[in-house]
Amino acid sequence: MLLALVVLCGLPGQLDADTIQLKNGRRLTGKIVKRTINHVVLDVGSGKVTLSLAEIDSIEFGDAAAPMQASHGVAEPVQGTRKSPPRVAIADDAALLDDALGLLLDTPASPSSVDGALSQPRLTTQDLLTLAEELLPAIAQVRGLQPRAPIAKRVVDKTTIRRAIQEQLARQYSQEELANKGKAMIALGLLPPSVNLQEAIVQLYTHQLAGMYDPRQDVLYLADWLPATIQAGTVAHELVHALQDQHFDLARYLDEAKGDSEAETARQAFIEGEAVAVTLDYQLREQGLSFESLGDLSGWIGLLVEALKQSDPNLAAAPPFLEALMVFPYIHGLTFLQAVRQRYSWKEVGRLYQDPPRSTEQIMHPEKYLTQRDDPATVQLADLKGLLGPSWVRIDEDAVGEFAIGFLLRQHLDGGVAALSSEGWDGDRYQLYEEPATQQRCLVWLSVWDSVEDAQEFTQAYQQVMAAKYPGVQSAENRLERRQATVLIVENAPHERPESLVSQVWQTAGGAAER
Numbered sequence: 175m176l177l178a179l180v181v182l183c184g185l186p187g188q189l190d191a192d193t194i195q196l197k198n199g200r201r202l203t204g205k206i207v208k209r210t211i212n213h214v215v216l217d218v219g220s221g222k223v224t225l226s227l228a229e230i231d232s233i234e235f236g237d238a239a240a241p242m243q244a245s246h247g248v249a250e251p252v253q254g255t256r257k258s259p260p261r262v263a264i265a266d267d268a269a270l271l272d273d274a275l276g277l278l279l280d281t282p283a284s285p286s287s288v289d290g291a292l293s294q295p296r297l298t299t300q301d302l303l304t305l306a307e308e309l310l311p312a313i314a315q316v317r318g319l320q321p322r323a324p325i326a327k328r329v330v331d332k333t334t335i336r337r338a339i340q341e342q343l344a345r346q347y348s349q350e351e352l353a354n355k356g357k358a359m360i361a362l363g364l365l366p367p368s369v370n371l372q373e374a375i376v377q378l379y380t381h382q383l384a385g386m387y388d389p390r391q392d393v394l395y396l397a398d399w400l401p402a403t404i405q406a407g408t409v410a411h412e413l414v415h416a417l418q419d420q421h422f423d424l425a426r427y428l429d430e431a432k433g434d435s436e437a438e439t440a441r442q443a444f445i446e447g448e449a450v451a452v453t454l455d456y457q458l459r460e461q462g463l464s465f466e467s468l469g470d471l472s473g474w475i476g477l478l479v480e481a482l483k484q485s486d487p488n489l490a491a492a493p494p495f496l497e498a499l500m501v502f503p504y505i506h507g508l509t510f511l512q513a514v515r516q517r518y519s520w521k522e523v524g525r526l527y528q529d530p531p532r533s534t535e536q537i538m539h540p541e542k543y544l545t546q547r548d549d550p551a552t553v554q555l556a557d558l559k560g561l562l563g564p565s566w567v568r569i570d571e572d573a574v575g576e577f578a579i580g581f582l583l584r585q586h587l588d589g590g591v592a593a594l595s596s597e598g599w600d601g602d603r604y605q606l607y608e609e610p611a612t613q614q615r616c617l618v619w620l621s622v623w624d625s626v627e628d629a630q631e632f633t634q635a636y637q638q639v640m641a642a643k644y645p646g647v648q649s650a651e652n653r654l655e656r657r658q659a660t661v662l663i664v665e666n667a668p669h670e671r672p673e674s675l676v677s678q679v680w681q682t683a684g685g686a687a688e689r
Contacts, residue, residue: 193233194214194216194225194230194232194233195230195231195232195233196225196229196230196231197229197230197231198229202216202223202225204216204223206233214230214233295401295402296398296399296400296401296402297402297405299329299398301402302329302396302398302405302409303327303329305405305406305409306325306327306394306396306409306413309406309409309410309413310325310413312456313410313413313414313417313452313453313456314413314417316452316455316456316459316520317414317417317452317520318519318520318521319417319418319420319421321416321417321420322420322421323420325392325394325413325416326392326393326394327393327394327395327396328393328394328395328396329396329397329398330395330396330397330398331397331398331399332380332397332399334395335380335383335386335395335397336376336380338386338388338395339375339376339379339380339383339386340376342388342390343372343375343376345390346432349372352371352372352375353371353372354569354570354606355371355570355572356369356370356371356372357569357570357606357608357615358569358570358572358604358606358617359371359495361606361615361617361665361666362574362578362582362604362617362619363582363585363639363643364495364578364581364582365493365495365496366493369493369496371496374492374493374496375496377492378492378496378497378500379500382500383397384396384397384400384404384405384408385397385408385409385411385412386412387412387415387416387419389415389419389423389424389425389428390425392416392419394412394413394415394416395412396408396409396412407453410452410453410456411449411450411453412449414448414449414452414453415445415449418445418448418449421524422524422527424445427441427445427527427530428441428442428445431530433572434572434573435572435573435575436532436533436534436550436573436574436575437530437532437533439499439502439503439534439537439575439577440530440531440532440533440534440536440537441530441531442503442507443502443503443506443507443510443531443534443537444507444510444511444526444530444531444537445503445507446503446504446507447503447504447506447507447508447509447510447511447537448507448511448523450504450507450508450511451465451508451511451512451515452520454508455520465511465512465515466512466515466516468512471508471509471512494581495578495581498581499578502534502537502577506534506537506538506577507537509540510531510536510537510538510540510543511523513540513541513544514526514540514544517544531543532549532550533549533550533575533576534575534576534577534578535548535550535575535576535577535599536548536549537577538576538577539597548600548624550573550575550600550601551600551601551622552601553573553601553602553603553620553621553622554603554682554683555571555603555604555605555618555620555679555682556678556679556682558605558607558618558675558678558679559607561671561674561675561678562607562609562616562667562668562671562675563609563668563671565609565610565611566607566608566609566616567607567608567609567610568605568606568607569606569607569608569615570604570605570606571603571604571605571606572603572604573601573602573603573604574602574604574619574621575599575602576596576597576599579596579599579602579621579632580592580593580596580597582639583595583596583635583636583639585639585642586638586639586642587635587638587639591635592635594631595631595632595634595635596632596635597628598623598624598625598627598628598629598631598632599621599623599624599628599632600621600622600623600624600628600659601621601622602619602620602621602622603619603620603621604617604618604619604620605617605618605619606618609668614666614668615666616664616665616666616667616668616675617663617664617665617666618662618663618664618675618679619662619663619664619665620660620661620662620663620679620683621660621661621663622659622660622661623659623660623661624659625659626658626659628659629656629658629659629660629661630656632661633654633656633661636654636661636663637654640652640654640663640665643665651664651665651666651667651668651669651672652664652665652666652667652672653667653672653676655676657680660683662676662679662680662683664676664679
């Protein structure tokens with residue numbers, strides 16, 4: 175789903191005198207001529223004064239707009255007249271890049287700053303539509319993709335957004351498919367047993383999104399309940415999706431990967447990462463900078479994810495794996511796009527729509543796509559229904575992938591150990607079977623690794639996972655076996671079937687077991 179995170183941004187316009195209240199009690203009046211994440215430059219008439227945000231208590235703009243609290247940096251008030259496309263103020267200091275990206279990805283300093291933003295004035299429907307028209311030429315120029323047709327836009331309330339999410343989910347997955355996918359996530363240990371996957375997704379995205387582009391309906395949805403300070407970045411992000419769709423047919427691009435969640439997530443991360451990167455590139459050009467010239471963004475990933483959780487109680491209350499899965503395309507997609515842009519121009523980025531990344535591994539480790547190409551190995555599992563019994567039904571089959579494996583291991587192991595134990599992933603496949611009358615479910619999961627050592631590390635790590643999932647139980651129904659660089663996991667097999675299941679999987683694994 176192409177659902178944007180809330181983006182905090184500014185709407186510059188014509189200002190009268192601005193007043194800065196310093197923490198030492200002094201007040202300065204003039205015109206703010208430059209803002210970064212850590213400094214404000216005020217023209218006082220006789221010269222310019224540079225002030226650190228650490229010195230500032232609050233800022234009041236001369237048009238009597240709501241004051242800006244310095245604790246969050248550079249939120250701007252609503253302006254009545256715009257003579258140029260809105261821009262998001264951003265730091266030119268790489269040392270504070272985490273704050274800059276925080277503004278872009280909705281990571282305010284504290285929950286109170288969210289409340290303050292949401293209490294600010296809102297744009298009218300017409301102003302919001304006008305904003306989109308003003309931004310489009312600039313976004314198109316940055317990305318190098320000109321509109322091929324008018325972009326349909328709708329300003330809607332939260333109820334309509336929620337309904338649009340539900341409709342988009344229904345077009346992609348049946349209720350049975352979503353229910354079975356939820357059962358698989360529970361069996362793998364990625365979700366707690368009480369979670370209803372469909373309800374959790376709708377709830378999470380309804381609270382988080384500020385805009386949404388639907389590539390199947392060719393409609394850009396904008397939220398009417400958000401303050402003007404949040405809207406510009408959101409509109410820019412969604413306009414990128416509209417341009418992507420007109421040039422590369424996003425519905426087709428995503429549908430090509432249906433049934434392979436690794437490929438789907440990788441494509442989603444590329445799409446969202448590109449939208450975030452274009453928006454950031456547009457913002458940086460105001461200061462003579464470019465997205466690809468920024469320092470390594472990977473060091474800020476953990477900080478940004480934690481800031482997202484701390485800033486929004488709805489996100490923090492969501493099932494942790496769904497929260498991580500929602501954030502993944504924006505955060506890791508951004509670092510992937512940075513690596514791509516350091517090698518290719520925006521024009522050349524289009525080649526990734528013909529040759530897309532194929533796994534979360536490639537998104538997390540861009541070199542495995544760009545320079546040391548490592549596409550996931552094909553792993554196949556035979557249909558085991560005949561061995562389980564006539565009443566058993568296979569309800570889900572898919573790949574897990576490095577990102578989800580790493581998340582699973584982190585629930586039970588040190589983060590560094592979890593990362594090390596998942597990085598050698600080369601491919602996997604699982605099947606989930608269910609006996610309808612008893613609701614018993616059997617998980618069969620086969621994975622291949624880059625080396626025997628990588629497989630050993632994962633096996634040792636997963637032993638601790640199984641010990642946590644089945645405390646104090648030495649069960650014949652659960653098996654964890656390794657042959658060379660291939661690992662087989664069977665959980666909750668019927669008590670009379672584990673040996674035959676294990677034997678059948680190894681017999682049909684083919685070359686995977688010889689890796």
